[in-house]
Amino acid sequence: MRFGWSSKASFQRVLWLAVIISLIVALVYFVIYWYQPFSEFWNQLLSNLFTQVVSLVGAIFAVMTWSRYDESDAPRSVWGNFAAGLCLWFAGEVTWGYINTTVGEVPIGLQDVFWIVAYFFFGRALLRQYRILNQPSTRELWMRILLGSATLLVLTFAIYWVVISISETQDVLGAVVNSFYPAADLTMALIALWLARNFSGGAFSRPWLGLLVFTISDFMYAWLEASGMYAWSLEQGNLLTAIADISYLIAYLVLALGVLYQWLFLKYGLRSSGDVR
Amino acid sequence: MQDFLQHFRNTHVKVSPGFVETLIKTQREELFTGVMCLYYATGEFSLLTFLNGSQQKLYRNHEKGMEVVPQQAWADALDRPDASVAFIKLSEEALRFMRVTCEALVLHVERAIYSKEELLDHVSKWAVDGSPTILHLLAEKIDKFYLIDGNSAPIIEELSWVDDEAHFSICDASFPDFLLLHEYQMIRYASDGVQGIWQEYELRFAFNLLMRLMLNRFSDLAGRTLTERLCEQLTQYATDGRKNIRITINGVANHCYFNSLEDEVHVFREILHQFRVGAGSAIGVRLADDLAHDTLLKVDSHRRELLKRHIYD
Numbered sequence: 001m002r003f004g005w006s007s008k009a010s011f012q013r014v015l016w017l018a019v020i021i022s023l024i025v026a027l028v029y030f031v032i033y034w035y036q037p038f039s040e041f042w043n044q045l046l047s048n049l050f051t052q053v054v055s056l057v058g059a060i061f062a063v064m065t066w067s068r069y070d071e072s073d074a075p076r077s078v079w080g081n082f083a084a085g086l087c088l089w090f091a092g093e094v095t096w097g098y099i100n101t102t103v104g105e106v107p108i109g110l111q112d113v114f115w116i117v118a119y120f121f122f123g124r125a126l127l128r129q130y131r132i133l134n135q136p137s138t139r140e141l142w143m144r145i146l147l148g149s150a151t152l153l154v155l156t157f158a159i160y161w162v163v164i165s166i167s168e169t170q171d172v173l174g175a176v177v178n179s180f181y182p183a184a185d186l187t188m189a190l191i192a193l194w195l196a197r198n199f200s201g202g203a204f205s206r207p208w209l210g211l212l213v214f215t216i217s218d219f220m221y222a223w224l225e226a227s228g229m230y231a232w233s234l235e236q237g238n239l240l241t242a243i244a245d246i247s248y249l250i251a252y253l254v255l256a257l258g259v260l261y262q263w264l265f266l267k268y269g270l271r272s273s274g275d276v277r
Numbered sequence: 278m279q280d281f282l283q284h285f286r287n288t289h290v291k292v293s294p295g296f297v298e299t300l301i302k303t304q305r306e307e308l309f310t311g312v313m314c315l316y317y318a319t320g321e322f323s324l325l326t327f328l329n330g331s332q333q334k335l336y337r338n339h340e341k342g343m344e345v346v347p348q349q350a351w352a353d354a355l356d357r358p359d360a361s362v363a364f365i366k367l368s369e370e371a372l373r374f375m376r377v378t379c380e381a382l383v384l385h386v387e388r389a390i391y392s393k394e395e396l397l398d399h400v401s402k403w404a405v406d407g408s409p410t411i412l413h414l415l416a417e418k419i420d421k422f423y424l425i426d427g428n429s430a431p432i433i434e435e436l437s438w439v440d441d442e443a444h445f446s447i448c449d450a451s452f453p454d455f456l457l458l459h460e461y462q463m464i465r466y467a468s469d470g471v472q473g474i475w476q477e478y479e480l481r482f483a484f485n486l487l488m489r490l491m492l493n494r495f496s497d498l499a500g501r502t503l504t505e506r507l508c509e510q511l512t513q514y515a516t517d518g519r520k521n522i523r524i525t526i527n528g529v530a531n532h533c534y535f536n537s538l539e540d541e542v543h544v545f546r547e548i549l550h551q552f553r554v555g556a557g558s559a560i561g562v563r564l565a566d567d568l569a570h571d572t573l574l575k576v577d578s579h580r581r582e583l584l585k586r587h588i589y590d
Contacts, residue, residue: 073500132497133564202561204499270506270555272513 007271011264018260022253025050029249033242041101048097051249055093058256059086061263065207068266074132081125082207086259088118108174116177119184122211123148126191133198148187155183159226167228181222189215203265210258217251220244281375284420284441285314285363294356301355304364305330311367312375315360323354324379326372328534333372336379343379369521370445373534374436377424378411380474387465396461397453403465404450405429409475411466416458423452427470428579430482477538480587481531483580484545489528490572491552496526498568499559507555514551520544542587549588 005013029050036043062083069076092114099106127148131141160179167175192212199205221244224230233240289300297315304313308330315323323346326333335346335354346354367375391399396414403410403425412423420438433452437444448455468475496504508524515522521532522544535541549569556565573581573589 068502069500070502073502074497075500198564199561200563202557202559202564204560265559266500266503269559270503270510272510 007268011268014264015257015261018257022257025054026246026250026253030246033246045101047245048093048100051252052090052093052097054249054252054256055086055090058252058259059083059090061256061259062086065259065263065266068263075129078125078128078132081121081128082259085118085121085125086255088114088121092118108171108177112177116180116184119188122188126188126195129195130191133195148191151190152183152187155186156180159183159223163226163228175226178222178226182219182226185215185219185222189219203261203269206258206261207255208258210255213258214251214255217247221248281312281365281378281438284438284443285312285365286441287316287361287363289362291359292362293358294360297355297360297362300362301325301332305332309364309366310369310372312365312372314363314365315355315357316363317357317361318359325355326376328369328372333534333536334376334379342383345380365441365443367443368445369532369534370434371436371443374422374424374434374445375443376534377474377478378422380472381409381411381466381468382472383411383466384408384469385467387463387467389463389465390460391463392460393453393456393458396456396463397451400425400450400453403427404433407470409468409470409478411468413464413466414456415462415464416460419456419458419461423448424478425450426475426479426482428479429577430479432482473538476583476587477535477541479580480538480541480545480583483576483583484588485529485531486576486580487572487584488524488548488552490575491569492524492526492528494568494572495556495560498564499556501526503559507552507559510555511548511551515544515548518544518547522548524548538587545588 029047031037032043032046032050038046062079066076066079066083069079092111095109095111095114096106099109099111127141127145130136130144134140136144156176156179159182160175163175163179189212192208192215196205196208196212199208221230224233224240224244230241230244233244289296292300300313304327309327310329311327313325313327315325322338324336324343326336332351335348335351336343337346337354338344400412400423403412404427406427408427410423410425410427412425414421414423422436424434431449432447433449435446435448435452437446470476470479492504492508495507504526508526511524512522515524515533521534523530523532533544535544553562553565553569556568560568573584576584
């Protein structure tokens with residue numbers, strides 16, 4: 001932006017603009033979701049569209065952040081993987097939204113492939129960031145990878161066992177997939193919390209805080225889905241689904257803002273106060 | 278350190294104290310950087326150093342070497358008749374070099390004539406023997422001085438005199454390999470590394486190493502662009518404080534003259550504080566502190582002790 005503003009002013013103004021737009025988006029989404037002002041088709045389409053657009057914006061911000069780094073910069077590989085993960089999440093949201101709008105109930109399918117593969121890329125991003133921060137030996141690195149993988153497997157199994165105990169579903173694949181999501185979210189949340197704590201007080205903590213918020217919200221959503229409580233709540237017109245869905249969108253907004261903050265810092269940060277952009 | 282005196286050519290002979298004062302005022306107005314030498318008929322001489330027109334130190338020779346005259350005694354020290362005055366213009370680094378030669382305590386003097394190969398062998402030993410050395414090499418049309426810290430510093434500072442002009446440069450312990458002539462008259466002034474002037478000299482290299490390692494690590498965490506901007510900020514900070522220090526991603530180019538070890542420590546501490554603030558805005562203050570701490574551990578033990586003693590106390 002070239003308005004003769006200082007770098008600091010540009011940074012603050014863009015960020016505030018993004019926060020205001022996010023608040024407006026969240027409010028409009030809430031109104032559409034809660035008050036259902038349009039026909040059922042349009043309410044559903046708009047609700048899905050909001051989530052897809054916000055996830056797309058987050059993915060775009062992540063790609064922009066990745067492109068800000070030089071090829072030789074270590075953080076570039078973190079952001080390459082992070083951006084790939086967000087792009088796959090967007091693909092998953094679009095696929096899910098399309099099926100939900102056209103068919104209704106969304107079975108285990110292509111959208112889950114996108115989402116599960118996305119977790120692989122997020123895992124790589126977190127691992128790469130860990131390597132940059134701690135500079136572990138090869139042995140230490142493999143120990144961490146094994147620990148993370150074991151945590152994920154144990155959590156997935158534990159949640160699956162609980163889900164199978166609670167519900168009487170015959171859909172084993174569905175149960176496994178739906179157990180994987182909260183387990184993966186919890187694992188990612190723990191790592192994101194560790195990263196946010198390491199970068200605490202600095203600009204670099206923002207994306208990881210954003211990821212932490214999103215994984216917590218997604219964990220709640222995935223847990224409700226896996227346990228069958230989401231479907232029950234939806235039937236009852238219960239507040240629980242509303243909270244889950246609205247917080248899902250808000251979590252995407254927080255994540256996008258976190259990524260935007262990183263991009264803004266790379267563009268405007270550490271410039272002299274008199275630097276006009 | 279009377280070895281430099283041969284390069285001073287008297288421009289004013291037997292002048293009055295009033296005229297000396299006028300000459301000093303002129304150098305102030307012309308923002309002169311260099312040395313004003315005042316000779317007296319008794320054989321005594323004084324050296325008054327200037328940095329951008331500002332008087333820095335007054336040295337006076339005596340039997341055992343040079344002494345620093347306290348500022349309150351300058352008026353009396355300069356109030357002597359029939360002084361012959363000479364000026365040498367110096368760069369800031371050359372002035373800094375001369376300060377070391379004037380203030381270093383000389384424990385003993387060795388004189389010898391060495392071939393290039395013998396010199397290489399001796400310099401390699403002096404570079405690691407734990408005691409600093411001021412080395413003076415003379416040959417036909419060659420007049421060079423070297424400061425060797427004795428603690429494996431990668432850099433040796435050199436001052437060459439060519440046509441009565443001083444040229445500052447840097448080299449390493451292999452410099453005898455690049456000398457042109459086969460034989461040199463050598464005067465070695467062995468000194469005491471505990472002295473403040475040598476602590477200041479060594480601290481400069483230790484700080485350069487520390488900053489380079491810290492910036493490299495910051496670059497790992499934050500990327501090249503942010504690191505370059507941080508370097509610009511730090512350089513701007515030093516420049517605003519009128520210190521001739523340039524910080525880049527490759528390290529510190531320190532052309533700055535300091536009047537004392539305390540002045541140098543103060544500036545280095547401020548630069549480190551600014552680094553902490555700048556880096557902290559990106560990676561968080563806690564990580565910035567960890568980065569500084571971990572980097573300090575990577576420095577060799579001698580320089581680490583030096584940094585801990587003066588900067589991190």
